[in-house]
Amino acid sequence: MLTQAQLSCRQADRQRHDLNKNDTKYWGVIHLTSLDLSKPPICLMYLPFLLVLWCTFDAFIWKNGRYSEVPPLELDSTDYEGSIIIIGAGPAGISAAYTLEYFGFRNYQILEAKEEIGGRVQEMDDFIDIPLDLGAEWIHTHPRILQDMILFNDTVTEETIVYRPERYRQVLGDRVKVPLPLRWLFYREWKFKSTTWKSYLNDYMHTYVQDRVQLNTPVTTIDYTGAKIQVTTAAGDTLEADKVILAVPPTMLKNGRIEYVPDLPTAKTTEIDKVVPYEGFKIWFEFDEQFYKDYTILDSYRIYFDGVFEKPTGRNVLTMLSAGGAETSDLIKLSDEELFEFHMNELDTIFRGKASEHYIQHRVQNWSKEPFIEESWEAGYTPPFHQGTILQPVDDKIYFAGAYLNEPHFASVHGAILSGRQVAQKVLLDAT
CATH class of the missing domain: 3.50.50.60 (FAD/NAD(P)-binding domain)
Structure with a gap:
């Protein structure tokens, strides 16, 4: 039979054990030392199933789904005069x-x-x-x-393309990095082809x-x-x-x-x-060489993207879209020429002078200054x-x-x- 002192010691040990269970380091050590390396991790065991599931999702949900039906008409005719x-x-x-x-x-x-x-x-x-x-x-x-x-x-005859860029870059300060693929795994849009x-x-x-x-x-x-x-x-x-x-x-x-x-x-x-x-604007740059990626992200409001992605042309057009955010609010106040110069300098910084080297022409559309519109989108x-x-x-x-x-x-x-x-x-x- 345990004495009162032994019971007190065991209770103290149990309390220390309970505290250690909640400690991240403790569980990390226990987890690593107790791994049975003779068995593959569960995530690898189910990988084939997950790949099949993803392919099914991609084929049926994205290509044929993500679609809200057009509401039916509410009347057949009218006699309103x-x-x-x-x-x-x-x-x-x-x-x-x-x-x-x-x-x-x-x-x-x-x-x-x-x-x-x-x-x-x-x-x-x-x-x-x-x-x-x-x-x-x-x-x-x-x-x-x-x-x-x-x-x-x-009958609508316009052809469309699946807009799903594959090459991404993200600019963080003076560094250019590739964003995590998972961020864009579910991204897909459509555009007109020509x-x-x-x-x-x-x-x-x-x-x-x-x-x-x-x-x-x-x-x-x-x-x-x-x-x-x-x-x-x-x-x-x-x-x-x-x-x-x-x-x-x-x-x-x-x-x-x-x-x-x-x-x-x-x-x-x-x-x-x-x-x-x-507020917002768009700028198009034509270059004699494609030195940029499909999609270059500056922040949540400003992006550069291939303006002719999958379109039937041999020309190289990079589009800047700036919509919303504090920087856009400042930029829309510039003249079209100042907007062009600002973004050419920005592109030269990102792509190490290649923008100026390969520049052909540009076009600016400042929607915030467009009469009777004065905005880019809601x-x-x-x-x-x-x-x-x-x-x-x-x-x-x-x-x-x-x-x-x-x-x-x-x-x-x-x-x-x-x-x-x-x-x-x-x-x-x-x-x-």
């Missing part, structure tokens, strides 16, 4: 008009402030031998959505509504006090309509460029203010964000559309297109 003005001829505005056309409604017009349609969906076809997207260029879902968004009997988002918008939607678009017509005032909405343009013209669809960037809703009579409800402006538009919103509050019309007269109002496809071109479709249907449904 009112009038509609759409303000903004970007993807959302053009899509709204395209949807109205599909339902046989033609008493509408589109007022666009700029000299061409598209908003941030633009292209340049005079830089190299194929057109390049000046603004949005990624297809942030499976490309079959391009056909699913078509309402008439058109066309652009602008050509898609032109070929399949704008062609149906082009005779209803009035360019170079900025709107200054929307007065909805009476039975009819009075829309005043910068030229002093006043147009009347029963309904208005506002399909302009959130920055244009925030900066007071359009006056509302009376003011928009506080609940609505509060939610609009929660949308976070990113990065998100400040929670809690009540999207439904913005989607509800003001006095059943003023409706809102845009990529920031399509939750499943937030801040994407197809999100803007689907938002325009949704709002156009809501206008017709509310009027019946």
